[in-house]
Amino acid sequence: MSEICTHILGYPRIGGQRELKKAVESYWKRELTALQLEEIEKKIKENNWKVQSEAGLSFVTVGDFANYDHVLDTSILLGNIPERFIDKNVEINLNTVFCMARGQAPLYKSTRACEMTKWFNTNYHYIVPEFIQGQEFKISLNSLFDQIEHANSLGYKTKPVLIGPLTYLWLGKSIDKDFNKLDLLEKLTQAYNEIFKQLSLKNIEWIQLDEPILSLEISEEWKNAFATTYKNLSFKNLKILLTTYFSSVEENLDLINKLPIHGLHVDLCSAPQQLKTILKTFSKDKILSLGIINGRNIWKADILKITNELQEAKKIFGQNLWLASSCSLLHSPVDLEQEFKLDGEIKNWLAFAKQKVGEIKLCADNLNNNLSDIGKIKLKEVNEALKDRRVSKRVHSEEVKKRISQISLNDSERESKYSERALKQREILKLPLFPTTTIGSFPQTQDIRSIRQKLKSGKIDLETYTQEIRNHILESITKQEALNIDVLVHGEAERNDMVEYFGELLEGFVFTSHGWVQSYGSRCVKPPIIFGDVCRPKPMTTEWAKYSQSLTKRPVKGMLTGPVTILSWSFVRDDQPAQETALQIAFALRDEVNDLENAGIKIIQIDEPAFREALPLKKSEWQEYLNWAVNCFRVSASGVKDSTQIHTHMCYSEFNDIIKSIADLDADVITIECSRSNMELLEAFENYSYPNEIGPGVYDIHSPRIPEKSDIKNLLENALKYIPADRLWINPDCGLKTRNWPEVEIALKNMTEAAKDLRKKYEAI
Ligand SMILES: CN1c2c(nc(N)[nH]c2=O)NC[C@@H]1CNc1ccc(C(=O)N[C@@H](CCC(=O)N[C@@H](CCC(=O)N[C@@H](CCC(=O)O)C(=O)O)C(=O)O)C(=O)O)cc1
Numbered sequence: 138m139s140e141i142c143t144h145i146l147g148y149p150r151i152g153g154q155r156e157l158k159k160a161v162e163s164y165w166k167r168e169l170t171a172l173q174l175e176e177i178e179k180k181i182k183e184n185n186w187k188v189q190s191e192a193g194l195s196f197v198t199v200g201d202f203a204n205y206d207h208v209l210d211t212s213i214l215l216g217n218i219p220e221r222f223i224d225k226n227v228e229i230n231l232n233t234v235f236c237m238a239r240g241q242a243p244l245y246k247s248t249r250a251c252e253m254t255k256w257f258n259t260n261y262h263y264i265v266p267e268f269i270q271g272q273e274f275k276i277s278l279n280s281l282f283d284q285i286e287h288a289n290s291l292g293y294k295t296k297p298v299l300i301g302p303l304t305y306l307w308l309g310k311s312i313d314k315d316f317n318k319l320d321l322l323e324k325l326t327q328a329y330n331e332i333f334k335q336l337s338l339k340n341i342e343w344i345q346l347d348e349p350i351l352s353l354e355i356s357e358e359w360k361n362a363f364a365t366t367y368k369n370l371s372f373k374n375l376k377i378l379l380t381t382y383f384s385s386v387e388e389n390l391d392l393i394n395k396l397p398i399h400g401l402h403v404d405l406c407s408a409p410q411q412l413k414t415i416l417k418t419f420s421k422d423k424i425l426s427l428g429i430i431n432g433r434n435i436w437k438a439d440i441l442k443i444t445n446e447l448q449e450a451k452k453i454f455g456q457n458l459w460l461a462s463s464c465s466l467l468h469s470p471v472d473l474e475q476e477f478k479l480d481g482e483i484k485n486w487l488a489f490a491k492q493k494v495g496e497i498k499l500c501a502d503n504l505n506n507n508l509s510d511i512g513k514i515k516l517k518e519v520n521e522a523l524k525d526r527r528v529s530k531r532v533h534s535e536e537v538k539k540r541i542s543q544i545s546l547n548d549s550e551r552e553s554k555y556s557e558r559a560l561k562q563r564e565i566l567k568l569p570l571f572p573t574t575t576i577g578s579f580p581q582t583q584d585i586r587s588i589r590q591k592l593k594s595g596k597i598d599l600e601t602y603t604q605e606i607r608n609h610i611l612e613s614i615t616k617q618e619a620l621n622i623d624v625l626v627h628g629e630a631e632r633n634d635m636v637e638y639f640g641e642l643l644e645g646f647v648f649t650s651h652g653w654v655q656s657y658g659s660r661c662v663k664p665p666i667i668f669g670d671v672c673r674p675k676p677m678t679t680e681w682a683k684y685s686q687s688l689t690k691r692p693v694k695g696m697l698t699g700p701v702t703i704l705s706w707s708f709v710r711d712d713q714p715a716q717e718t719a720l721q722i723a724f725a726l727r728d729e730v731n732d733l734e735n736a737g738i739k740i741i742q743i744d745e746p747a748f749r750e751a752l753p754l755k756k757s758e759w760q761e762y763l764n765w766a767v768n769c770f771r772v773s774a775s776g777v778k779d780s781t782q783i784h785t786h787m788c789y790s791e792f793n794d795i796i797k798s799i800a801d802l803d804a805d806v807i808t809i810e811c812s813r814s815n816m817e818l819l820e821a822f823e824n825y826s827y828p829n830e831i832g833p834g835v836y837d838i839h840s841p842r843i844p845e846k847s848d849i850k851n852l853l854e855n856a857l858k859y860i861p862a863d864r865l866w867i868n869p870d871c872g873l874k875t876r877n878w879p880e881v882e883i884a885l886k887n888m889t890e891a892a893k894d895l896r897k898k899y900e901a902i
């Protein structure tokens with residue numbers, strides 16, 4: 138029997154050693170030339186293709202590489218470049234990409250960057266396309282075509298990937314008011330047809346056209362737009378594999394079945410149940426690509442189980458059945474082989490991107506009954522590893538399970554309601570009207586990172602490290618006092634990351650040395666891995682908090698990452714529901730919150746920036762998530778006295794649809810990102826009559842631009858249209874770890890001075 142066709146939807150582009158990050162950042166600092174950067178990128182691409190080819194996949198996927206972000210590259214390919222980035226004397230090139238992403242680039246005048254937002258429900262951020270009325274599209278960068286030619290020249294059979302027109306349009310925002318971006322479809326279709334025309338000359342059979350919005354509950358208007366657009370797309374001699382991922386497409390199958398495509402890819406890892414309906418309704422004459430290897434976790438796949446589940450699909454689709462990763466492997470760390478320090482037993486349970494590529498092929502060979510001798514050995518090893526994981530004593534803790542099972546209603550209730558707590562807190566904290574604060578982190582300087590690196594490599598001992606970090610804390614407290622901020626933070630200098638730090642201190646987690654995943658542009662995160670029941674062997678932050686509080690009379694906030702965010706930004710267990718793991722984390726944090734209170738900390742912030750992003754993609758599934766997510770937050774926060782003030786912070790703040798749940802968190806104060814929306818995001822709070830205190834961000838920390846005092850005052854006056862003065866806090870949008878001290882000091886000075894002016898005006902009223 139001939140081979141089953143195998144492929145992936147995309148491969149990580151950061152390189153095994155984060156070569157891309159290092160090269161791109163060096164280029165920005167002008168330590169590398171464009172040519173040198175290109176050379177490094179070429180090696181990453183070649184290596185990625187080699188991995189796919191050597192594993193025996195049927196295609197290498199091309200066009201998944203991007204210097205900064207693939208959505209941004211699509212904008213540039215389509216010539217959708219906002220006017221402010223166009224300089225008639227400079228051709229569209231690499232610097233256009235960087236300037237759109239960051240507002241700055243070599244040889245470019247600096248300007249406001251494009252917005253960045255989360256890619257569906259992942260921790261990856263994309264650059265938001267901007268659309269204006271009458272928008273024109275014109276093929277403007279050859280990067281995709283160059284990548285194809287490059288791969289073709291190396292003799293690979295290539296399958297280019299491109300974001301589909303409807304998803305591209307969906308991802309963008311209309312800049313002009315009162316204009317429907319769907320009106321742009323006709324012109325966008327013409328541009329895609331031009332791309333297809335050029336691709337048809339490149340010796341390619343298949344194109345992967347990503348339309349992940351087909352996994353959402355889209356409106357009739359969008360469904361109709363799909364039908365019309367796909368009718369008008371002219372694929373030439375190309376075959377189109379329409380790719381969907383992150384959720385089921387069942388609701389849109391009627392539509393998909395009518396589209397003039399040649400194949401469909403669905404994600405069976407996030408929505409295995411959809412297979413039944415798809416097998417019944419999708420045309421057997423087309424290709425059905427099944428995403429059976431999970432691109433969003435790190436566990437070895439159960440090849441035997443998957444093969445069994447694929448039997449019917451094979452019977453029905455025969456040679457038209459393809460096997461693939463569930464989504465792009467962009468969301469997986471690159472290569473497990475580089476983990477020399479990882480616990481051997483747990484390492485044996487894992488697969489990163491490179492290993493996942495091998496799993497797809499193994500699955501296909503097994504399904505086809507043509508496993509080689511090596512394949513047979515590999516399969517045996519997988520089965521042994523899976524069995525070892527199932528029975529491992531390290532995974533389950535009776536004590537943790539018992540505590541979770543004894544949860545009572547009291548665990549998620551504060552003693553009194555907010556209005557009573559607020560009186561007690563005011564008496565103790567004695568804060569002025571419009572209290573000022575920051576979100577937690579201060580600049581993670583090279584100095585701080587290299588101290589940590591020296592500790593890791595044994596160049597300094599723990600005592601020296603602790604002293605050095607204490608010096609940084611002292612410096613940040615001194616600076617905040619000088620800036621006259623009311624509620625201080627210690628600055629998070631001791632944390633590599635707000636999630637990884639806790640993962641390193643909690644039981645049930647392991648962490649990697651090289652398990653980096655791209656978060657945005659050159660920034661990466663190293664999600665810890667939750668393999669077992671979670672508990673807290675000892676306090677995690679109290680010593681740092683006590684030390685920080687000892688340096689000042691002003692309150693210093695205890696700073697924790699909340700249960701939903703720790704869960705969402707880690708690789709989670711696949712052997713129990715996510716909500717059970719979240720509750721275990723919540724109880725561990727509850728103990729930490731109580732310890733902080735006992736250590737004399739009067740304000741404790743529990744950050745939940747992933748709270749909104751973790752919403753399921755389908756609205757119909759929201760409530761179930763919100764119920765457990767709110768409960769977990771409340772469990773972590775409710776063990777303290779009324780007089781202890783609980784803050785939470787969220788930096789992705791579209792709350793309209795979930796404002797009731799935000800209020801149900803019952804945090805005394807919530808600080809949110811707001812500055813870019815000019816405080817419009819506060820409408821939700823006003824409409825719902827949100828009862829507690831709010832700190833809308835007045836400083837866009839993603840931009841190097843320093844807000845003037847007048848900008849901040851304007852934002853605050855806007856905020857006061859929605860929030861009563863006695864419940865308004867003043868703070869930046871988010872933590873300041875990616876900024877540098879000189880900008881931070883000026884911005885915060887402007888912020889405290891704006892607060893002073895505002896107090897003068899409103900105290901008199
Ligand atoms: C709030 N955000 C976060 C998200 N997810 C998280 N898990 N954490 C977050 O904070 N998602 C949404 C947003 C995303 N925002 C960011 C912002 C900034 C970064 C970032 O700066 N990432 C760093 C890596 C951070 C880190 O772990 N640093 C380590 C140092 C690791 C390192 O590079 N070591 C060097 C040697 C040290 C040296 O001398 O410099 C090496 O190994 O070569 C640390 O501080 O110890 C980045 O550089 O990408 C991410 C998401």
Ligand SMILES: N[C@@H](CCS)C(=O)O
Pocket residue numbers: 576577578635696744746786788871872873874
């Ligand atoms: N406390 C964290 C929150 C980031 S969302 C910080 O300040 O970096």
Ligand SMILES: [Zn+2]
Pocket residue numbers: 576746786787788870871872
């Ligand atoms: Zn934040």
